[in-house]
Amino acid sequence: MGPVTENHAVSPALAELADVCGVASSYEDADGVRREVPASTLRAVLAAMGVEVGGDDDDEGGVSEREALGAVRLRPWRRVLPPTLVAREGTAIGCPVHVPRGAIVNVEVLLEDADVPSTLLPLDEPRIARDVDGVAMERVTLAVPDDLPVGWHRVTAVVRAPDGTRHSSECTLLVHPRAIPVPAGLEEHRAVGLAAQIYQVRSEQSWGVGDLADLGDLAGWASRDFGADFVLVNPMHAGEPFVPVGPSPYLPTTRRFASPLYLRPELVPEYSALSVADRRRVDDLARTAAATNTVDTIDRDSSWTAKLEALRILFMVPLAPARADSFDRFVDEQPGILGFATWSALAGDHGPDWSTWPEELRDPGSEAVAGYADENPEEIRFHLWLQWLVAEQRAHAQREALAAGMRLGVLHDLAVGVHPTGADAWSLHHSLARGVSVGAPPDAYNQRGQDWSQPPLRPDALAEEGYRPFRDIVRAALRDSGGVRIDHILGLFRLWWIPRGAAPTEGTYVHYDHEAMLGVLALEASRAGAVVVGEDLGTVAPGVRETLSELGILGTSVMWFEQDEDAPIPPEDYRRLCMASVTTHDLPPTAGYADLVHVDIREELGQLTGDSAEERRGAEAEISAFTAVVRERGLLDGDSPDDLVVALHRFVAESPSLLFAVSVADLVGDRRAVNVPGTS
Template sequence: MADHTEPSGALVRLASAHGVVPDHWDFHGNHRRASAETLTAVLAALGVDASSPERIDLALQFAEDQPWRRVLPPVVVMRRGRTAHVPVHVTHGDPVELWVELDPEAGGGRRDVAQADVPVPPRSVDGRDVGRATFTLPADLPLGWHTLHASGPSAEGRAPLVVTPDRLELPERLRDGDRAWGFMAQLYSVRSRASWGVGDLADLAEVCWRAGRDCGADFVLVNPLHAAEPGAPMTPSPYLPTTRRFVNPLYVRVEDVREAAYLSAADRALVEWAAEPARALGDDPGPIDRDAAWTAKRAALEVVFAAPRSAARQARFDAFAEREGDGLRTFALWCALAEKHGSEHWPDELRDPASPAVAELAAQLADRVEFYTWLQWVADEQLETAQRAAHEGGMAIGVMHDLAVGVHPEGADVWALRDVLARGATVGAPPDMYNQQGQDWSQPPWNPDELARVAYRPYRDMLRSVLRHAGAIRIDHVIGLFRLWWVPAGSLPYDGAYVRYDHEALVGILALEAERAGAIVIGEDLGTVEPWVRDYLADRGVLGTSVLWFEQDLHGNPLPPDEYRRLVLATVTTHDLPPTAGYLAGEHVAIRDRLGLLTEPVATVRAAADAERGRMIDALRARGLVGDDPSEREIVEAMHRYVLGTPAVLVGVALTDAVGERRAQNQPGTDQEYPNWKVPLADGAGRLVTVDELFDNPRLRSLVQVLREG
């Protein structure tokens, strides 16, 4: 923004009342204050008018009175084993009773709740004296999604009550001091001879089975598999999906859909005809062409969809659609509409899912809606097969899914969840050492008040879908469950502000759904993190993330292995850096220089990178992990030995490191300037490495031996 006015005290109080943080400490330890313009714009995105002193005063009064207008809070989230207080608002002096209707999954039934002796003065709201009665929820309520009921002469109310685990426990083996290791893969890049130009769920099943059986790995962490646009152009970034709840059918293996085996000769010929150009893409070392692959695959899947299903198969499909409910129906409808009108620039009458125009088109497009519903079913079946293959291969955890931070600004979730996603701001990150101009990820954030109003159900439903066939889940930018950096529309990423969320509710619901699914939770807690947050997550049983390059002492030297946290997924690298071979060669400096992303002279940044590399090799040498003149492969393996020397309960190994790849999958802060998320898996010489030959790769086998010895 052009202006940077100091905010008034009233504006700061209003911002704080809505969770907008007026100041913060940046990556370099400097205290930064948000301008009045930034706070006003962020509040506007939250639906709060702070455009004048008078409006600010009105908004403050409304924020103070609003809780007293409700009989019950919109939702109550508590921990099992702890009591919790619930305020109930009635006409002052009136009696009221409160009880809990228990979740049928927790056994059902009714529990009366006792009123506590907590005197609170009444408040005059809208011309009425409102009293507050405080009730104490017992500590022995079972886990689940229950319902609170309040009843009295002047008030009747109900609200969801969510009882969450106090702590999400690790599997017994990991609690006893053992550790697990696994591979980290960008699935689209890991192709086989049978793939249609893009790695798919059948490839994932094979990688999991062989990694478990042949290598002793316990998990495979994959990129987010969330759905993209239903037609070209398909957004390449798996971290900018149209929805986080459903799966990108690009990953479906056509031939593994059961009905494909029973096609007529003519229909089988149609599938093979569609496959030919797509399979040819598998030998192309250039950027992955998702549009070509999906165009071919969708044509083939339409042939399979039209084939008859047995009564049992149809019943399973119907049961899947019924279980996923309105969320799936709305998503499938969005796909059909996006297929007809594109995913952006819809007619105004179609922007509201509840409009008559949408209802009319839904009837006209019923066949396409069913097709997109069916795609989610067959994708779900293949995800189930991949997780089963992982366990059959001996993996203790299996598939570790990745949950993106947010969604595309013109995607299905923004259309379907328009009431709980903020408009007028996007999520990003303030400046740090790797992105010195800050970042704008273009994703609309949850509106925290509206999310609470709908009792976090969209968040819960998303978690349930992602966790259904998961042994673990990685939460990208887990700090977003505590606060997110909001960038007002038209502003630079630097001119943003943090907005706080109810982390007790969001982390608690995450723990509840993960416990029900039997999954481990890993939070990516890199970057600018308030110190207490990591302790809180550890107390709740959510693992953190440690990346060797980022773990440094006060002098910039690699942190000694014994000083690492135990409750983390520890890795040498991350997908936002070049693979280790490339990083050692300074690729991260060269890319940013070439793309104009540096704010310091390239010589200065290169010298810092050289010094960082030197400190790393010195640390490896000091522990006897490398000699005087180590090769690239020896350094990479030594760095993994270093990580294995930490107490970390999980260790992740990038497949790119295992085969010697040097090219980055992603360069943060870029869009079209770099082929982000399009780089197929290759070795250090640029030769493609397919799933068929992956586990015979000499460099991978050598690194696996290091991991087994560790």
């Protein structure tokens, strides 16, 4: 371990309070230096978790650090059952129950597919007693058996106090599989596929932005002509429902619903029932939008403006009875979709930033919001209908991929978080932390750190809600897909929280119950028969990769990051249980990276903290090292940039990794970066 920085501002009580709440009071940075976190950061992060604290001696007029610590330690004693129980399949766990001394308690577990509950019995161990708010309390631990099936179960406790009063309590019991099965025969034969930012993949029929029809065509071509087994796409989460549309797929308004920007209007079945005049208008819109397919930049606003008009025309066509039934079933089966559609309608009237709406509309559970929904049923139905269409065309793209011979098909990408003033920030406001944002501490590629401006999910709120918000996010990503890539999967263990107004360097890590988060992922992926790839790059805590591998979650090996003391790691030493690639969406295409485009961009944006000439010399040395290695191996056939790109892919292809992804941008010789982390 490297040296330790000094910080005398954090009292022992504040450090202990932070530790109990899962907030790091120190951390090891990318250079191995132990960094102490300022007291101001700890207090701001604790406040975002609902733990307000002043000074240790209460000299700031608030709750003292010791008082706050005492209150947090009493939280479990003030409830009968824990908020959520998590068990791995085949493993027995204990269920702590807190009741007044002398009370009688009956605890039962009801399996998700059962009608009759079974009773939990106490373990043979002494009870623990404690005085809580003047009441003598006891903790008794019950045995949750090791033979429960995987699933989402419920635990219910009925307590009869000594005075005869009765009350009940319940919690979620998640039993997850020991590991996600490796699907599609990957153990015997690795899968090679494409990685694409699908909005870039435009055809003559596109409306200026690559769409789900283009995705199906890309998958079919890649499979039939090259034997590809998957297409990994960028996050397709929904953005703003009206222009202007945000450019980054990694800053969506929601992670639970998809973007209708990727729809192909002519493929909506109701297109065939349009009147002559309406069809002519839709076709005119399509031609106008298609004229931008050869323009070098992506104009999401013009594309969505045209599509939105066309889709409103299509919406006016009555649904056939079978289609109407399908639509109704879809709406009934999607948790939270009515709230999202209501937000979308409200955004049309008041703008997408809910924090600027009239006060009475900022709470999704308010009477004012319910009244708005009653007054605007058709507009809300329109946004429900859009989600149904996206689901249909997304499913069709996956069917096309599988029919063409792909073993996996489409792999979707799950972004880290959402826009701070968007749909999920409004409808999931109880689950998200306020006054902080998610980012990353400084590292070699982002020397000033990163602030992604996204509000993080609160660990305590997730547990209180039985991890349903995260479950719904995962289910949405897995729907009609062969798998999912989890961007920054390290965030299921810990996330870098940055207080509002602070620099990314002034944040700290907040730890999550990774057994629960990974358990949700393992259960839902196993049920979907999907592969899970975790983007585990950056500063990785000890044991994280081993935990992911044990659960059957593939890691990520990007060639440029696979170096040891500035020398390329041989591809034979790459991990087997991972997705290997030469580059990633956060870097320029390989030709651009070799031409130091990444250094140019970071210098232009002021992201370099050292001497730019020295940075450039280091990058040139890196390229030279990889070039020398592929030349020594006989993989480099010439001296052109294209020859080097091919050689580097041959190099990575020699790895044992189960998945090998090739960027579409590399296939076509592009060199421009499309995503720069930490920018907007």
